[in-house]
Every structure is written in structure tokens, then in C-alpha cells.
Amino acid sequence: MKPNQSFLILLLLGFTFTILLALLNSAITRIGIFIYIPSILLFPMVVHLDRLRGSFVIFSLGIIMDTQLKMPLGFNSFSLMFFFLIAKDWFHSNEKDNASRPTFFVVSANAAMFTIWFIICSIKPQYFGSWELKTFLWNLLISSLCLILISKWFFDISLILLSSKRSMGEKMKA
């Protein structure tokens, strides 16, 4: 498949996912739960896209998340891009047979982003809003559990979408 087609499919998949996640959060916040899982977008982009296209997709989706979550513009986009570039190097230099490693990386990146944001909020509560440690830990736990459960599923969906597009292209050629 052409790299630009994969780029478009993954951009649309990421965009749809961020919208659905925002709608889910809108529904479940009434019971005091908030799910923050931007790093779920990392792995499909690392596997299927090159550095340039992957960075562009990650950056765009990061800005969408910044706007949705009322974070300073650039926090998610730059943090996700940073972890994307690390993951890109790590993925190509490590053995790929261990299935739990990508999940571990994604969960760690997510926890790091969440913690950095909590620290920023604690340092400058007048600009970014104060946030109780208890609520932060609860949200972090729930988000990490969700990430473990659905990161594999999200990656499989990207595989299905890309392979179905590929088979459609082959059929058309035949």
C-alpha cells in the first residue's frame, strides 16, 4: 500500500478515536471517572508510518487533544511526538517477538505524560487549574487499566483497516 494511503487511514482512525474518547469521557465523568490515554495512538503510527508522516499525524492528533482537554496548546502534540521518536528508534533496534513490550512502553509513556501534567498543574495552579493528588492517582489507575485493555485492540483495528484497504487495492489491480 502507498504510504500516503496508510497516513490518511491512520489519521482518520486517530481522529475518530479521539472524538469517541471525548464522548465516552463526557458520559462517564458524572461518576467521577476521567480517562486520559493519548499514548494509545503511538503504536500503530510507529509500526505503519515513517518518521515524517508519523510525526505529522501524531502532532495533529495531539493538537486536537489539547483543544478537547483544555491543556496548553502543544502539550500533547510535543509530548506525543517526543515519545513517538523514541518508540520509532526503540522498535527498530529491539526484538519484536515480545508482545508485552509495546503495551509496557505505551502505558509508561502515558503515565509519564499524566505525571508531568500533574506536576505542571501543581506548580502553576493559577494558570492550569489545581488538581488533588487523590483524584490524579485514581484517574491514572483507571486510565492505565483502560490502556492495557484496549491498546492491543486499537492496534488490531489499525491492522484490519490497513489490510482491508490493501486487499481492495489488489482486487482492483487484478
Add this chain to the structure above:
Amino acid sequence: MLFFILCGFIPSAWKVVIQSSFNEFHAPLWEASSRIADLTDYWGHFSDSKKTLIEKGRDFQRISHDQYLQSSTLESQNKELHRLKMVQSELVVLQESLGLEKIKSFSPIISRITIRSITGWWQGFEIRKGRSNYLKDGMGVIFGGGVVGKLNWVGSNSSEVKMITNPSFRIVANFSGDERPVTFQGNGIAIDGSPQGIVFDVPQDIVASEKEPLLLVTTSLGGTFPDGLPIGRVFNLEGDKNGLFKSGQVFLDRKLNRLKEVTILRMDDSMP
């Protein structure tokens, strides 16, 4: 680290423009999803069971009887309305003769909520109305249980409301029956989903207890809300660090983060 430094150098005007554009771009998506949810709810009732229909019929009968009772007092209510209008016109004449500032009047605008954004650091939601309904930044938002928040950003057909629980939400308030001003600030939503706030600058002689909680209400001093709208209840007040004033936790209405519809208090002077 380099990325964060780069981010810091982007001019804030650009950030505002990009953020505003993204908000406008998202708004139709949230509106569509909210309308789909409403439609699903509507069609969902077509499959209601006989038992549900009987229960709803019973509720409807009760409401009808209540309406009948209220309409029987219509004549006395009309007399009271006439008397109040006379008092209001006398007040206007007195205000003009004394050269006092006019009392702000509001028009209620009802709007559906499209999406909630209730995170640890931010509590707000988007509504379906915007500049096309003459809404402006800073207008007050209320519901049946009291204050909900203020308009934080107004787009062409959608607006963002900063909820009363938001830590950056501050208004002047007072306790019901006491005209001295106190400060209310949002304090987020607890793990169990209960919305909370903090009240500061409370005079030392005011006492609250579990048996006799105090009702915190709005004051027109801030200009956003009229007098007397409920904010929340205070069960305990303790001395501040400086010892001059008291402060305490405010328990807000639990329905705040489950709302589907709100009323915006549009100031009449904002109309063209």
C-alpha cells in the same frame, strides 16, 4: 525538553487563534452527537413496555392535578404580579430621581449541553447556542438547582461554559440572610462524583453546623448573576491561616455534572 522550549516561543496570539479555530471545527461534531443522542432517546421510547406507559400516565396525571391546583390560584397571582409591577415602576422612578445605576435585567436562554469536559484540572461543557443568540463571554449560566457557571468562550453557534466547580471560577457571594460579601471558589469534583467548592473571607461571627447548614447564594455585586440564586450548602466553617476570617467547604448540587439542559442569563443590554 527542546519541544517544550519551542512550544514556549510560539506567540500566544497564534495559540489563541489555533485553539479558537479548533473549537469552531469541533463544535458541529459535538452538536451532531448530542442531536443523535436526543433522537435515540426519542425513538427509544417507542419500544416502552405497557408497565412503563402506565407509570408515565400516572406521573402525567399527578402533574396535571398539580397544574389544576396552581391554575386555581391564578387570579390571586395576577393581582400579586400587578402589585409587583407597580412597585418596580416606582423603584425605577426613584432610581432615576436619585441618579442611581440601573438594576441589570436578564433574559433566559435555554440550551442543550453537547459535550462535557470534566477533567481533574478543568470542569466545563459546551452548549448549542452562541453569538447568533447574542451570547457573550462572562454571562451567567444557571439550572433548577442554582448556579452552573459562566460562559468562557462563545463561538458562532456554540459556547463553552466554565463550571462553578472549576478551580479558576471565583465569584462574590453571601450567605442567605446575611448581606456581607464572601468569596466562593470552585474546588473540583470528588472521586465519587460530588461537586465541591470553597468559601473564603467569611466573618468570624457566622457559624455553620451539621444541624443548621448555611445556604450560600449569589449577589448582584459581581454583575453576572442576580441576587439570591443558590450556590451550595456549608456545614462547617474554620478559622483562616491569618485568623481574621473563616473558610469552609461548600457542597454543591449533585445534579451539576449530570445536567442535560441549562439556562443562560443574557443581559438585556447585550442585545442590538
